[in-house]
């Protein structure tokens with residue numbers, strides 16, 4: 001449909017939806033072009049037959065830092081039910097094949113402030129940015145330091161500790177409480193955040209010609225001329241070259257992309273084949289003390305919201321290696337881990353026939369889960385997001401967030417709005433031409 005168009009937004013994930021909504025508020029016409037057949041990007045809820053028809057969040061599952069998360073008030077205003085998952089959460093920790101004692105658990109709980117204080121000391125010492133692994137190295141006698149490192153690195157930030165920037169870790173520590181959306185975050189985002197926006201699905205962008213006079217965006221359905229373009233695809237997609245930029249993006253962008261690689265988390269959900277609940281309460285997080293840096297491991301969440309499955313989270317190098325081997329290897333890895341904790345009871349309870357294995361690393365629209373900063377690259381987030389060509393081209397999304405929410409849906413929302421504000425301001429100051437009939 002020939003139409004006047006101000007801004008093309010590439011991607012209908014949270015950042016793209018936030019950007020398009022903000023542009024509309026500014027009185028600008030935005031077209032969102034989305035490669036896949038759904039909106040929400042890395043927030044995706046599916047009803048899973050393999051889990052007895054339960055809804056399951058393949059990507060984002062929690063609204064972190066609920067006190068300041070911008071999506072919390074939106075969900076509340078829409079009447080969605082938010083579940084305070086911290087209040088539901090139970091925890092068990094294994095040391096080898098036995099459960100940790102109360103005294104050991106107290107020591108584990110205190111290991112977090114010890115770890116954070118040690119990280120703060122390293123940062124206060126100044127000098128070059130180090131890695132997360134440097135923190136545990138200053139705590140050689142702490143029996144729990146490597147377990148905290150495992151949570152902060154491979155689990156939460158989906159990165160190996162020795163390749164994760166200490167500054168970036170500190171800046172994006174997610175302190176505060178967590179909420180789940182009843183029905184799934186992906187369903188909430190798809191159902192609430194796209195309303196009234198001009199979104200075209202199955203419309204992959206493969207090229208962007210850009211200058212300070214405007215942009216031409218190449219899609220499978222033809223070229224779109226517009227005054228500006230906001231690019232929200234992951235750093236993995238950008239680095240893959242799937243979108244050809246003409247002229248090529250400056251070398252500084254390539255440097256940022258190299259410094260903000262995608263980490264990977266694979267979720268493996270296995271449905272119990274019988275009534276045994278392994279003596280664990282509902283919504284029970286289970287981990288095992290890490291004895292050696294880098295040992296392949298997974299953390300488990302049993303019986304979420306009282307359901308009959310366990311969800312395992314595998315992060316960083318272990319996840320990339322298992323992804324190469326395929327879904328069956330992921331399931332076997334989790335079953336072996338379960339058996340090592342619970343013996344034959346778990347082997348029988350989880351035959352592995354009913355399983356969900358997420359696919360973020362393989363999906364060409366994402367190529368990983370979310371970006372982390374290599375040591376020395378914490379500032380690459382802001383550099384990557386700088387407006388280019390007089391504000392006619394802005395890259396944004398979770399990887400560019402600077403508000404302490406990088407890697408999250410809240411961060412993606414903030415950054416989509418930031419990009420849209422930058423474009424709106426640039427177009428206000430220098431309106432340029434407004435293409436009349438913009439689909440060729």
Ligand SMILES: Cc1cc2nc3c(=O)[nH]c(=O)nc-3n(C[C@H](O)[C@H](O)[C@H](O)COP(=O)(O)OP(=O)(O)OC[C@H]3O[C@@H](n4cnc5c(N)ncnc54)[C@H](O)[C@@H]3O)c2cc1C
Pocket residue numbers: 010011012013014015016033034035036039040041042043058059060061062063064203204205206232233234237242243265266267358360364365366368369370396397398399406407408409410412
């Ligand atoms: C396993 C996992 C667990 C997570 N857990 C949490 C959590 O609990 N809480 C939390 O806050 N965050 C979590 N996250 C992170 C969160 O999901 C992301 O940070 C956020 O959704 C990213 O949004 P975005 O808009 O920046 O990018 P995306 O969601 O990636 O949006 C970009 C969009 O661009 C599309 N696209 C790609 N290429 C093209 C192209 N060539 N043309 C057109 N469109 C294209 C993609 O299909 C996608 O829809 C998790 C992510 C994963 C994968």
